[in-house]
Amino acid sequence: MKIRFVFILAALISGCGASSPPGPFSQDSPRVREGLMLAEKSQCLSCHALDHKVIGPAWNDVSARYNQAIRSGKTSEQQVEQMLEKKIAMGGKGNWIWATGGMSMPPNAPRVSAENIRKLARFILSLRK
Numbered sequence: 404m405k406i407r408f409v410f411i412l413a414a415l416i417s418g419c420g421a422s423s424p425p426g427p428f429s430q431d432s433p434r435v436r437e438g439l440m441l442a443e444k445s446q447c448l449s450c451h452a453l454d455h456k457v458i459g460p461a462w463n464d465v466s467a468r469y470n471q472a473i474r475s476g477k478t479s480e481q482q483v484e485q486m487l488e489k490k491i492a493m494g495g496k497g498n499w500i501w502a503t504g505g506m507s508m509p510p511n512a513p514r515v516s517a518e519n520i521r522k523l524a525r526f527i528l529s530l531r532k
């Protein structure tokens with residue numbers, strides 16, 4: 404009995420060793436994981452998550468809303484990307500009052516580079532395409 408237990412334990416341990424240790428974003432696809440790692444590095448995740456409001460709106464909701472506006476022809480993907488880049492860089496409020504109670508996002512530039520802001524805006528928009 405004891406020997407069998409040790410054997411199972413050894414099998415479990417070696418099974419775990421075969422894959423990389425689970426990180427905080429191990430459940431997500433590589434593309435989403437990469438975006439979340441950049442967001443983590445850029446200190447966005449103290450206020451944002453994909454699927455629920457933290458202080459700022461859920462990024463899945465942000466993506467769904469603007470992709471719907473693009474599909475309905477109210478705006479273009481390029482316009483939305485530019486608007487989001489500007490908003491992430493300069494901060495601001497007013498677009499998500501019902502979710503945030505009117506909180507503003509502080510400016511993230513120049514702490515976060517323009518290139519990374521562009522990557523983050525595209526990543527967020529791509530979530531619910």
Ligand code: HEC
Nearest residue numbers: 445447450458459495496497498499500506507508511523
């Ligand atoms: C201190 C909290 C805080 C931090 C840090 C923060 N945000 Fe925000 N974010 C907010 C709030 C609050 C809003 C809602 C603003 C509004 O109502 O227009 C928001 C809104 C947004 C939106 C939606 C913009 C819109 O007008 O629809 C995006 C996209 C976004 N944030 C991305 C980011 C990214 C990327 C970072 C990191 C570089 C970041 N946020 C860091 C609080 C934060």
